[in-house]
Amino acid sequence: MFNNLSERFVATVKNLTGRGRLTEANIKESLREVRTALLEADVALPVIKVFIDDIQAKAIGKEVIGSLRPGDAFIQVVNDELIKVLGESNQVLNLRVEPPAIILVVGLQGSGKTTTIAKLARWLKETEKKSVMVASADVYRPAAIKQLETLAEQVAVNYFPSTPEQNPVDIAKAAIAKAKLQFNDVVIIDTAGRLHIDQQMMLEAKEIHNAINPIETLLVVDSMMGQDAVNAAKAFAQGLPLTGIILTKADGDARGGAALSMRVVTGKPIKFIGVGEKIDALEPFYPDRIASRILGKGDILTLVEDVKRKIDEKKAKKLADKFQKGKGFDLEDFRDQLQQMRNMGGVAGLVSKLPGIGNLGQAGKMINDQNFVKMEAIINSMTPRERHFPALIKGSHKQRIARGSGTEVQDINRLLKQFMQVQKMMQRFKGPKMAEMMKRLQGNIS
Ligand SMILES: Nc1nc2c(ncn2[C@@H]2O[C@H](COP(=O)(O)OP(=O)(O)OP(=O)(O)O)[C@@H](O)[C@H]2O)c(=O)[nH]1
Ligand SMILES: [Mg+2]
Structure with missing residues (x-):
């Protein structure tokens, strides 16, 4: 949602970078861009009018204080206006009556x-x-x-x-x-x-x-x-x-x-x-x-809530333990990871909430649910022994796995390579470094 609008707004802000102060002249152009973006987003005309008028009134003459760049100052004003138009704050359901x-x-x-x-x-x-x-x-x-x-x-x-x-x-x-x-x-x-x-x-x-x-x-x-x-x-x-x-x-x-x-x-x-x-x-x-x-600043809060709500805590803990030790991470854990990501509203849902994801380009397009489903199918077609000891998977095994999962041998090779990359990454994070990172993560979340 809002992909087009988001791209437009981010581009507009980039244009403002490097200016000393927000003036009528330099925000005029930005406002025109915002207006076009809103029109393209199919926003109702009266809403666009209020939006633009408000931004104009608030942005002109706004001092760019301290380290705040003009682009940031402008985005602050746009941000406030967006919140206003969207309804200020979350309106909860009213359930305060005698039940039901x-x-x-x-x-x-x-x-x-x-x-x-x-x-x-x-x-x-x-x-x-x-x-x-x-x-x-x-x-x-x-x-x-x-x-x-x-x-x-x-x-x-x-x-x-x-x-x-x-x-x-x-x-x-x-x-x-x-x-x-x-x-x-x-x-x-x-x-x-x-x-x-x-x-x-x-x-x-x-x-x-x-x-x-x-x-x-x-x-x-x-x-x-x-x-x-x-x-x-x-x-x-x-x-x-x-x-x-x-x-x-x-x-x-x-x-x-x-x-x-x-x-x-x-x-x-x-x-x-x-x-x-x-x-x-x-x-x-x-x-x-x-x-x-x-x-384009992402929605980390919703993401964190998603993760808290959907992650299987037991599995997450098991994974964290393996992280700490830095060994024993096998294809079954890898599959758990893939499944957890899919549970979190699919990869697309996850990615849409990450900040700056618009800049991911080709790499971003490679991440998709179909690929994940395929990877899971491949791992499911392996024997438990193969999942625990991926190094044992040789040519003839690969053919069997490919047949079992309806894929090609090259898909098996790609998966094994990806697995090895993840495994390597985990090894790098092992021990105290990982514990430190986890602690910091928790600090950010709560
Ligand atoms: N992608 C997507 N599809 C949705 C969403 N919400 C509902 N749908 C789909 O929209 C279609 C219609 O949903 P229903 O819940 O049957 O709609 P309804 O309003 O009850 O329809 P009627 O009872 O016929 O009036 C279904 O195929 C849903 O899966 C959503 O948030 N995203
Ligand atoms: Mg219905």
Whole structure:
């Protein structure tokens, strides 16, 4: 997300380097570039106007104090403005009611409601330690109910069964009654989506809303729809008392116009973003972190949270021990490492949060999930003995492994070479040096 915008902004700042002070003349050009970047990102025009006016007012005459370079001073102003437009701070879900806290989820067809409900249920369960129930009031597509049931099973939360013959309001009410009996903390109600916003859909959503009086009414919108998503959100906000927005498919949206326009145009906060099809690809929306990502500074905080949440602690400790000793690192450990990286929202998700990744070029493109899957398949096709003692893998073994994993002998050679590089690197870090690095890392994290 925001790749294009990010590239543009970083280039703009580079142009300012070397100037002594921000003046009307030298920021005029930068502002023009920012404006073009926002237009290309498909940001709503009124938002662009406010953005540019604010930056102009704040940037002109801004002293470049101390070691701060003009580019940095300008970026500071842009950063503040981005945060403002994105909504200042993370807006948490309001669950402070007598349980169950009711969350109603609405949105256009295919925007990602059902998937997002499963992700949200999982997030509430794992991060907030809530007991969650989900129920589907989407009676127009029989498969829709089944879809939620399957997802609920996958994330292991309570599922309230419903059928297409029932009335949506009745389903919602019955689910809430059941959740109350079971002492669930949160109940999330899925609704039917329509192709367009029409009277009937709004009426039905309103009817459900009136009947259950949810503490949160969340609108799910597809960020790839750009300004259409913003307009749809505006219409929804007029018909329903929305409490927040969840922006899905941010992973497929290189422009980011919806994210940047949503708050200003609808007045509603984005509370979460969906960043992938996987069930854990949902992140709370932090304007400051997103601004940081847009400006190419990376989003280390979200990355650290990701790592904390997803890493298998036992395996990580085992690996750290081997690190310390600097020996015994074999292909099984290597495979664990690959798996952990994939668990962290895939390599692409990981890489997008690292600072300065735009400069990685070709090398960056080589890192991808397909390669990792292939590497895992190769290691899986080895015997345990081969995994422990890679040096023993000879020509005929390689052919067998290649056949077993559906790869070529040259893939096996490449993997063994990569493994050896990692192993060498680990040896260099062994002993006290590693302990020191770990300590410093921990200091940075907490
Ligand atoms: N890449 C990506 N895909 C997503 C994301 N969220 C949802 N999807 C995909 O979007 C498609 C539609 O998702 P659903 O959850 O069925 O959408 P819905 O709004 O419930 O659809 P209806 O019930 O038909 O209105 C699915 O293929 C999801 O996997 C996301 O954050 N990233
Ligand atoms: Mg659905």
